[in-house]
Amino acid sequence: MEVRRTVPVKLDVDSDDAALFRETVDEFLWAANYVVDHAWQGEYKTTSKAQLQEETYDDVRDQTRLHANLVQNARNKAADAVQGVVARWKQGEYAGKPHFSQPTAVYDKRCATFHDEYVSLATVDGRIEVEYVLPDEDRDTPHSRYLDNDDYEVTGAELHHKDGEWFLHLRTKAEVESDTPEQATTGHSTVLGVDLGVNQLAATSTGTFWSGNEFDHWRREYEQRRASLQQCGSRHAHENIQAVGRKETGRFKLMLHRIANGIIEEAAENGCTVIAFEELTGIRDRLSGASWGHKWAFERLYEYVEYKAELHGIDVEQVDPENTSRRCSHCGYTHPDNRDGEAFACLKCGYENHADYNAAKNIGLRYLRRNQTGDGGGAPVGVRLNRGMVNVNGGYEPPAGDSGQSGSPRESPTRNEARSSDRAK
Ligand SMILES: [Zn+2]
Numbered sequence: 457m458e459v460r461r462t463v464p465v466k467l468d469v470d471s472d473d474a475a476l477f478r479e480t481v482d483e484f485l486w487a488a489n490y491v492v493d494h495a496w497q498g499e500y501k502t503t504s505k506a507q508l509q510e511e512t513y514d515d516v517r518d519q520t521r522l523h524a525n526l527v528q529n530a531r532n533k534a535a536d537a538v539q540g541v542v543a544r545w546k547q548g549e550y551a552g553k554p555h556f557s558q559p560t561a562v563y564d565k566r567c568a569t570f571h572d573e574y575v576s577l578a579t580v581d582g583r584i585e586v587e588y589v590l591p592d593e594d595r596d597t598p599h600s601r602y603l604d605n606d607d608y609e610v611t612g613a614e615l616h617h618k619d620g621e622w623f624l625h626l627r628t629k630a631e632v633e634s635d636t637p638e639q640a641t642t643g644h645s646t647v648l649g650v651d652l653g654v655n656q657l658a659a660t661s662t663g664t665f666w667s668g669n670e671f672d673h674w675r676r677e678y679e680q681r682r683a684s685l686q687q688c689g690s691r692h693a694h695e696n697i698q699a700v701g702r703k704e705t706g707r708f709k710l711m712l713h714r715i716a717n718g719i720i721e722e723a724a725e726n727g728c729t730v731i732a733f734e735e736l737t738g739i740r741d742r743l744s745g746a747s748w749g750h751k752w753a754f755e756r757l758y759e760y761v762e763y764k765a766e767l768h769g770i771d772v773e774q775v776d777p778e779n780t781s782r783r784c785s786h787c788g789y790t791h792p793d794n795r796d797g798e799a800f801a802c803l804k805c806g807y808e809n810h811a812d813y814n815a816a817k818n819i820g821l822r823y824l825r826r827n828q829t830g831d832g833g834g835a836p837v838g839v840r841l842n843r844g845m846v847n848v849n850g851g852y853e854p855p856a857g858d859s860g861q862s863g864s865p866r867e868s869p870t871r872n873e874a875r876s877s878d879r880a881k
Contacts, residue, residue, distance in 0.1 A: 649820025663842030
């Protein structure tokens with residue numbers, strides 16, 4: 457199976473290099489925006505990369521000093537963004553014309569050469585070589601795991617300018633051999649499970665959480681303001697309510713876009729081909745403390761993830777939510793007393809973890825099981841966890857040489873966990 461990772465690397469850039477990068481990024485953004493403008497003409501938006509290439513390539517070459525492949529990459533970026541907007545329209549969502557302002561440029565192997573300790577990048581004035589600022593080799597970092605690892609190949613990168621520093625986000629991939637027959641088949645899927653909730657708006661099976669505190673705070677503030685305006689009862693107050701409502705809605709949507717981007721990043725970085733959510737129907741009744749606002753937020757979040765995932769070639773699915781919060785993701789024992797608020801402790805096997813993390817794992821597992829017994833359209837592989845993977849039979853496979861992240865729930869080695877790890881070896 458193919459595993460993809462993105463590794464951010466800081467670049468050692470002097471002021472001349474920085475000036476060239478800035479001009480290159482400026483022209484790259486200009487090119488991408490130029491292609492969007494072109495695609496946007498007329499009633500039907502142009503989304504075909506071949507057509508956009510034909511219609512804009514010469515103009516962009518004439519008006520910029522960009523390398524031919526940077527011109528193509530800018531065109532791809534523009535075409536992807538326009539396709540994303542059209543995909544949203546098809547779902548009845550509002551989406552405006554894309555505009556690029558974040559200082560980034562996209563490189564592939566035709567306009568960059570990736571070496572172990574430095575990179576050669578095309579700029580508006582020829583190529584320059586820039587060294588990586590790498591952490592100590594002996595430490596376990598993404599760099600030692602993926603960059604110094606011959607199994608991983610660098611396929612491309614994005615140049616980023618952030619807080620006065622230049623970074624390269626290196627895209628790497630590896631063909632990973634797998635022992636189990638399910639993993640050896642081609643139609644594999646690696647799933648990211650996502651649990652939605654009130655305390656944590658979203659939690660993934662890789663152990664990343666997005667707290668609901670900010671959302672609750674804004675919602676309460678908004679309801680108070682609305683209530684006090686309603687007491688006035690004047691026309692002016694009514695208009696004010698509408699203005700406040702629009703502002704709040706915009707603020708909520710921005711936050712949900714941020715969470716959706718985080719979920720997509722989590723899936724892409726962990727090589728997931730599917731993101732599984734619980735079914736949204738009836739979610740308000742299932743979650744205690746959930747309001748109309750939560751239901752609205754979950755629906756938006758799901759839509760945002762769905763259309764963003766499309767651009768990454770990731771499928772988004774919903775699964776039956778029954779018992780996902782009461783079931784032990786380790787042994788399968790299901791009981792309401794397994795869960796106490798945010799704490800999950802299995803009464804049967806003793807598995808303990810954050811309740812939302814346990815639920816996210818169950819959601820991923822349910823997707824795998826459903827597809828195993830379903831129409832056979834793709835053999836299941838596993839749910840991506842914070843550390844390693846769990847397959848459809850509950851077998852746990854720890855990641856090779858990966859010490860996991862800190863600060864989020866892990867697959868803690870309970871006595872049973874340890875036993876299944878041994879079995880996986
Ligand atoms: Zn259990």
